[in-house]
Amino acid sequence: MQQFQTLEYVAKTLTPALSLKGRGDKKKGPNMKRSICILLCLALLAGCSYFNGGLSDNDKAAIQATENARKSGHVEESVNLLRALQAKNPENPDILRPLGYALIDANRPDEAVKVFDTLITLKPDDTGGYNGKAVALDHMDNHEGAQALYEQALKISPDSPTIQSNLGMSMILNGQYKEAVKLLEPLNKPGAKTLRRNLAMAYALSGDKKKALALDMEDMPAAEAQENMRFYEAYAKRHKTPKKPAQKQTGFSDTPQ
Numbered sequence: 246m247q248q249f250q251t252l253e254y255v256a257k258t259l260t261p262a263l264s265l266k267g268r269g270d271k272k273k274g275p276n277m278k279r280s281i282c283i284l285l286c287l288a289l290l291a292g293c294s295y296f297n298g299g300l301s302d303n304d305k306a307a308i309q310a311t312e313n314a315r316k317s318g319h320v321e322e323s324v325n326l327l328r329a330l331q332a333k334n335p336e337n338p339d340i341l342r343p344l345g346y347a348l349i350d351a352n353r354p355d356e357a358v359k360v361f362d363t364l365i366t367l368k369p370d371d372t373g374g375y376n377g378k379a380v381a382l383d384h385m386d387n388h389e390g391a392q393a394l395y396e397q398a399l400k401i402s403p404d405s406p407t408i409q410s411n412l413g414m415s416m417i418l419n420g421q422y423k424e425a426v427k428l429l430e431p432l433n434k435p436g437a438k439t440l441r442r443n444l445a446m447a448y449a450l451s452g453d454k455k456k457a458l459a460l461d462m463e464d465m466p467a468a469e470a471q472e473n474m475r476f477y478e479a480y481a482k483r484h485k486t487p488k489k490p491a492q493k494q495t496g497f498s499d500t501p502q
Contacts, residue, residue: 388419449477
């Protein structure tokens with residue numbers, strides 16, 4: 246399904262019986278555990294670099310090569326090359342940011358957190374480090390810490406659809422379905438595909454299946470919309486009791502709480 250072909254990382258939530266089309270490991274069968282968290286959108290922030298100095302043309306080409314490798318599924322190769330580049334330039338944001346994303350894709354979010362902490366220290370007024378670390382914390386089921394970081398990023402860029410969408414998905418992962426609807430519904434507009442998928446899921450999990458189906462059917466064939474509904478239902482069976490709203494935390498410690 247096209248809406249699940251963005252950056253992906255493993256969530257520890259979904260039933261293996263669920264059949265969604267994704268980029269799972271063919272040797273191991275479809276990776277169903279990834280299907281929910283790939284809706285956390287890193288793509289808009291990962292697709293470019295600062296290139297603010299300190300890198301040779303060869304290093305810039307190597308960074309682009311690591312991005313291509315990661316997108317084609319060669320995640321560990323991407324991590325290894327970026328680590329080699331980092332050894333030569335340990336505090337270069339152009340290396341740290343894609344390295345953090347690659348570590349998330351490699352299911353090493355604890356390492357990604359440390360990388361994004363360094364990026365935040367180097368560029369405290371840029372949203373990239375906050376968003377990246379928040380996604381890593383969501384991967385680690387630290388949704389309270391993640392939401393605090395998304396909020397911090399929104400103070401820098403209040404209208405960022407990427408960060409708003411990610412905050413909504415973090416709420417969904419934390420069982421805050423109605424809060425997610427309240428956040429995402431005013432932001433709904435054609436073209437905001439990831440945000441609309443997150444909103445549809447929030448509708449479904451908060452009990453409004455009609456709105457969820459109608460929203461999905463605006464963006465995809467009916468058969469895919471129905472498959473999404475089965476996905477939402479399977480997720481809901483595993484999460485019958487919504488959690489309390491997240492309590493804000495700083496989310497900045499090297500070892501997330």
